[in-house]
Amino acid sequence: MPIGRPGANLSAAPAKTGGPVDHWSAILFYSMGFGALAVAALFLVVLAAVWLYGQFVWTFTHWDFADFRLAPFKRLAYLIVGGTFAAGTCAGLWCFSGAAWRNRKTPRANSASARRGSR
Numbered sequence: 540m541p542i543g544r545p546g547a548n549l550s551a552a553p554a555k556t557g558g559p560v561d562h563w564s565a566i567l568f569y570s571m572g573f574g575a576l577a578v579a580a581l582f583l584v585v586l587a588a589v590w591l592y593g594q595f596v597w598t599f600t601h602w603d604f605a606d607f608r609l610a611p612f613k614r615l616a617y618l619i620v621g622g623t624f625a626a627g628t629c630a631g632l633w634c635f636s637g638a639a640w641r642n643r644k645t646p647r648a649n650s651a652s653a654r655r656g657s658r
Contacts, residue, residue, distance in 0.1 A: 573631025574624040581623045
């Protein structure tokens with residue numbers, strides 16, 4: 540390499556074509572993070588519902604559901620948690636893939652701002 544030519548080897552470097560997140564596995568991994576956040580939000584909603592029940596309903600009525608069996612609802616609970624994870628993953632995939640912003644139209648100025656600008 541000649542000493543007088545700095546950067547002579549730069550043409551041999553491969554050109555980077557994509558952005559920082561362009562591999563499908565990274566996009567899927569980030570999307571699954573959205574799914575995990577959706578499940579965490581679901582658990583927080585269930586926790587808040589149990590707290591409201593304990594605070595208001597059980598305090599005044601003492602309905603404790605002692606004879607209520609949850610075993611018949613186990614498959615439904617798994618379906619709700621799995622569906623929430625799948626929906627959150629799909630929402631994350633929609634955001635990270637760029638489909639959410641692909642067909643956005645530029646916002647137009649409303650008539651009030653257009654009138655102010657003409658004065």
